[in-house]
Amino acid sequence: MNMTRRKFILSLLGAVGSVGAGFGTFDYVRNMRKIFDSKNFVDGKFRNENPVYEIRKGTLFDTQKRWLTKKNTVPEHKFHFNADAIPEQASADLKVMWTAHSSLFIEIGGKRFFCDPVWSKVLSPVGFGGPKRFFDPPLPVERIPVLDGVIISHDHMDHLDKKITKLLAQRGVPFYVPIGVDYVLKSWGIPEAQIITADWYSTFMAGDVKLTSVPCVHFSGRGIFDRNKALWTSWIIEGKGKKVFFGGDSGFHDGFKEFGEKYGPFDLTFLEIGAYDKNWDRIHLGPEAAVQAHLDLKGRVFMPIHWGAYDLSIHPWDEPVERVITAAEKNNVPLSLPRPGQLLAEKDFVVNSKWWEV
Ligand SMILES: [Zn+2]
Numbered sequence: 001m002n003m004t005r006r007k008f009i010l011s012l013l014g015a016v017g018s019v020g021a022g023f024g025t026f027d028y029v030r031n032m033r034k035i036f037d038s039k040n041f042v043d044g045k046f047r048n049e050n051p052v053y054e055i056r057k058g059t060l061f062d063t064q065k066r067w068l069t070k071k072n073t074v075p076e077h078k079f080h081f082n083a084d085a086i087p088e089q090a091s092a093d094l095k096v097m098w099t100a101h102s103s104l105f106i107e108i109g110g111k112r113f114f115c116d117p118v119w120s121k122v123l124s125p126v127g128f129g130g131p132k133r134f135f136d137p138p139l140p141v142e143r144i145p146v147l148d149g150v151i152i153s154h155d156h157m158d159h160l161d162k163k164i165t166k167l168l169a170q171r172g173v174p175f176y177v178p179i180g181v182d183y184v185l186k187s188w189g190i191p192e193a194q195i196i197t198a199d200w201y202s203t204f205m206a207g208d209v210k211l212t213s214v215p216c217v218h219f220s221g222r223g224i225f226d227r228n229k230a231l232w233t234s235w236i237i238e239g240k241g242k243k244v245f246f247g248g249d250s251g252f253h254d255g256f257k258e259f260g261e262k263y264g265p266f267d268l269t270f271l272e273i274g275a276y277d278k279n280w281d282r283i284h285l286g287p288e289a290a291v292q293a294h295l296d297l298k299g300r301v302f303m304p305i306h307w308g309a310y311d312l313s314i315h316p317w318d319e320p321v322e323r324v325i326t327a328a329e330k331n332n333v334p335l336s337l338p339r340p341g342q343l344l345a346e347k348d349f350v351v352n353s354k355w356w357e358v
């Protein structure tokens with residue numbers, strides 16, 4: 001098929017994806033150039049550097065069977081958290097607040113960022129029927145301070161939340177997103193001028209703070225028509241001699257070692273520990289592989305993320321944290337396990353709040 005015709009057909013597919021993703025406009029058709037220019041976009045889809053299965057073949061019945069009989073995947077206790085006050089002015093120190101799942105407030109080099117802010121009570125394109133939050137967001141929207149950027153790892157519902165994204169966008173905050181996610185944001189009415197798109201190994205400066213997008217092993221899609229139409233990424237954030245690694249969602253890969261050598265050491269790593277299963281073990285880390293990834297990255301303190309807020313798999317809701325504690329102890333890895341909404345300065349990073357033990 002000649003290139004023009006192929007591109008046209010792919011554009012149509014993309015348009016369907018965009019509508020599926022955001023019930024939005026046909027911007028997808030008009031502005032797909034960056035997607036086509038990415039060497040990671042092959043035959044109409046983004047793909048992992050070394051392609052992996054997303055779900056192990058022939059496991060549908062096994063998954064359904066275990067899903068229907070799963071237990072303790074939601075806490076019985078009704079949690080409530082009130083976030084610590086965030087000072088009005090940013091300091092030059094490294095500070096962090098985990099507000100549950102993969103949502104993180106990070107202060108670094110005098111700048112303030114939010115990674116994957118998700119505030120929704122339910123993860124669903126239609127507002128109902130999806131996994132429910134275990135507790136309200138500890139930090140009300142109006143208490144989110146002035147930000148220098150929102151950093152998005154990929155377009156999955158548990159990482160890219162339409163409502164909070166639109167609210168933060170109204171403040172004029174720039175969004176750093178992997179290629180393809182820009183079309184979702186534009187379909188929500190967010191001005192193009194506020195969206196900065198990253199391919200793998202893109203770098204950006206937010207003042208003196210450097211943001212680098214590096215590959216991870218995952219997939220994307222918010223609906224049934226937009227699978228892998230947008231890229232997924234991990235982020236390295238560095239400023240004033242401090243450096244952190246925000247993994248987003250990723251299965252284990254050799255890149256962690258490479259990034260450790262090339263960009264490490266990291267003062268803090270944020271790596272996913274929840275939503276694992278033996279049938280999709282290539283696209284999520286799980287607790288033990290996350291500890292190994294932290295070691296490969298040459299991380300100092302490890303803050304586990306992607307747990308404690310939504311029921312996304314078959315494992316008990318608090319199993320990721322219990323398993324990560326065991327794995328970290330075995331490998332002498334210092335863990336940061338704050339309660340949701342706890343603001344940590346560097347001296348407080350190593351902490352075990354045991355908030356889940358009630
Ligand atoms: Zn994901």
Ligand SMILES: [Zn+2]
Nearest residue numbers: 156158159249
């Ligand atoms: Zn996720």
